[in-house]
Amino acid sequence: MLTRKQHELLMFIHERLKESGVPPSFDEMKEALDLRSKSGIHRLITALEERGFIRRLAHRARALEIIRMPDSAMPDARRARRGFSPDVIEGGLGRPRRSGEPGDNDGAPLVPVMGRIAAGTPIEAIQDHTHNIAVPGDMLRSGEHFALEVRGDSMIEAGIFDGDTVVLQRGDTATSGEIVVALVDDEEATLKRFRRKGDSIALEAANSAYETRILGADRVKVQGKLVGLIRNY
Numbered sequence: 001m002l003t004r005k006q007h008e009l010l011m012f013i014h015e016r017l018k019e020s021g022v023p024p025s026f027d028e029m030k031e032a033l034d035l036r037s038k039s040g041i042h043r044l045i046t047a048l049e050e051r052g053f054i055r056r057l058a059h060r061a062r063a064l065e066i067i068r069m070p071d072s073a074m075p076d077a078r079r080a081r082r083g084f085s086p087d088v089i090e091g092g093l094g095r096p097r098r099s100g101e102p103g104d105n106d107g108a109p110l111v112p113v114m115g116r117i118a119a120g121t122p123i124e125a126i127q128d129h130t131h132n133i134a135v136p137g138d139m140l141r142s143g144e145h146f147a148l149e150v151r152g153d154s155m156i157e158a159g160i161f162d163g164d165t166v167v168l169q170r171g172d173t174a175t176s177g178e179i180v181v182a183l184v185d186d187e188e189a190t191l192k193r194f195r196r197k198g199d200s201i202a203l204e205a206a207n208s209a210y211e212t213r214i215l216g217a218d219r220v221k222v223q224g225k226l227v228g229l230i231r232n233y
Contacts, residue, residue, distance in 0.1 A: 053066065
């Protein structure tokens with residue numbers, strides 16, 4: 001059984017992940033729970049991890065994953081997602097394979113992998129279809145999807161790391177705060193958080209080592225929105 005503060009923190013992390021896809025910072029958690037120091041948050045997170053509710057990824061800033069929710073929160077946890085929540089699939093499910101190839105993942109939808117995407121310095125535009133990857137059906141939404149292999153570390157605070165494969169819903173529009181694949185000047189593709197600021201577009205990194213890029217709206221084309229990712233170890 002969780003204490004009241006442990007339950008409050010778990011629900012706060014859960015809601016923040018649903019809304020923005022980014023785990024809250026320790027300062028945000030401290031303020032939300034009205035605690036005086038970060039040490040209290042450290043103790044609560046450790047307790048939640050020991051009880052199997054969350055997992056911390058070592059050596060990665062603000063990388064928290066919710067493994068399970070308390071029974072009392074299950075009706076809320078099953079509500080439709082708002083925005084991107086890091087739907088992380090680990091291990092072999094997402095291994096590359098060719099359409100029609102037999103294997104353990106038969107029956108899982110296949111999504112085309114279209115090359116690599118930069119989570120850092122932008123790289124050339126999205127490449128041609130290289131192979132397919134199997135993904136869980138409940139990760140996908142309506143419409144067409146594609147996947148890209150991540151290179152770089154500019155989105156680590158959103159739980160997206162070098163070597164991950166991101167799954168995207170194809171489309172040319174996005175809501176402020178969503179993580180998107182953006183094409184800049186028809187030649188550079190990058191994975192960033194999208195924000196509209198008047199007549200400009202801000203492409204935000206989730207790593208303090210990178211600056212936000214402010215560009216004219218006519219220079220940025222959204223190509224897809226993030227719906228999940230696959231991590232192989």
